Amino acid sequence: MVLPASGSGRLVICGFGLIGGSIAAGVRASNMTATIVGVDADPAVLDEARQCGLLDASGWPDDLGPDDLVLIAVPTLSVAKVIEALWDVEQGILACGAVVSDVASVKQPVLESARAICGRLPANLVPGHPIAGSERSGVGAARGDLFRDHRVILTPVAETAPAARQRVADLWQGLGAEVVDMAVDEHDRVLAMTSHLPHLLAFALVDTLGRVPEHEAVFRFAAGGFRDFTRIASSDPVMWSDIFTANAPAVGAVLDRLEAELAELRSLLEAGDRDGLRTIFARAKALRDAHVSNQGGGGHD
């Protein structure tokens, strides 16, 4: 897809953090031409984006229309506020036909908020979630290739206009991503397992070890396994407290399962059941070796 040149067909990115900035950087590095408009509550962020050459203009345009694409790239629980603003403004951005998408890591609450705000789900609102990220945050960490060879999940619903979905899919494909559609509830359940629970465990482990009497020795003798295991504990606390608040039921359900497994492992430990432990470890190793490549850089959701 070639986004229309300046004048019509703007790409408005609301929230210029790691994801918003990386979308802008990716568009700049691609053969897509677009006027990139940045919106952010923090003027310093827009200054930084401008200095990085990622912005053509800033602030909500007065004259958004069907040619424009709006990407909401703010933390999960702030998406509703932006949708509300888009719905309320005199111009009625969501009513004017501009395609609007988001990048929130939990989709059900975004759809529920939009329904509550607009009274129905606007046909031009396409919920999306790029499965890419970094433990680093902010526009300073933006990378134009952040989404290359990563998946982007869209969760269109019955009301979603196919043309709007296609417009959003084209943008992500233009950034090198593979676009996959998924049901909203499946998305939130699967992400609770692959992304949210690992983050919870990493935060929990680091915080637990910070409280033990030997914590200085603990961090001094942490090796590569610990470094990789806890890398995601360096992620943005605001983004992640939003995600857990938004996806609490699905995270709670998979935490139940994990705690049952830990109880099983503990009973094997206490019984000194080496064969029982080995059976579980061998099963886990076989699963991971079969399904997870060790290749690739540090990107993550």
Next chain:
Amino acid sequence: MVLPASGSGRLVICGFGLIGGSIAAGVRASNMTATIVGVDADPAVLDEARQCGLLDASGWPDDLGPDDLVLIAVPTLSVAKVIEALWDVEQGILACGAVVSDVASVKQPVLESARAICGRLPANLVPGHPIAGSERSGVGAARGDLFRDHRVILTPVAETAPAARQRVADLWQGLGAEVVDMAVDEHDRVLAMTSHLPHLLAFALVDTLGRVPEHEAVFRFAAGGFRDFTRIASSDPVMWSDIFTANAPAVGAVLDRLEAELAELRSLLEAGDRDGLRTIFARAKALRDAHVSNQGGGGHD
């Protein structure tokens, strides 16, 4: 240190897996000269080591003496069997004065076994543990630089001869490692936290997700965060079932702490307490950012 040349001063490596093979490869790549003798229950392993140029001879030498250094590099629970053999053989290897060390990830059971077998702790037995490894195992994964810029913990006790400890420290320093002494119980407690518990969580998470109905989608949509978090779940099940069996009390104690933290996080989740979650995540992020470097390859204990 320069190990004495062939004839006297052999380096006997018992257990030619990742660690044993990497010690041999590191000695070959260093300015240390040594006759490397390999001992392994599996003749195919010794063949592979020979083909890699890592062996000068194989099988226990008949004439071990004070100039020789024996490295026991078998899984934790097999160390005692080797010590028993060294004590029982007619030549009395542990009695003959050869320096003997091991690389087991848990130290207390090794010392207890040695005391039980020998009636006392031999002065020439130096317990050690290189904080380096890989989720790959076997001599085929051996790397001469595996220990470079890694720490090796020695846990000498009152009975340990300082000259024997120095001999072992010299070997590790010759391989580029930093040698640190630590009390036996502190070693086992700290490693339970930095290494054993993360491995338990990684094995538990992967096995848990393998059991959910959506497991295919789960592994398909796992991204870089999941890959790094679960890398250690690809570790050797035999090695790790030994470690957990040997260090069950210390692992159980830190698992208690982690489960208490998870209970706290769960109550915040259920209460929708976003600020409470953010406080914990921010504390974990600050700790990790301060203490753990993101640099370096995939090596781990």
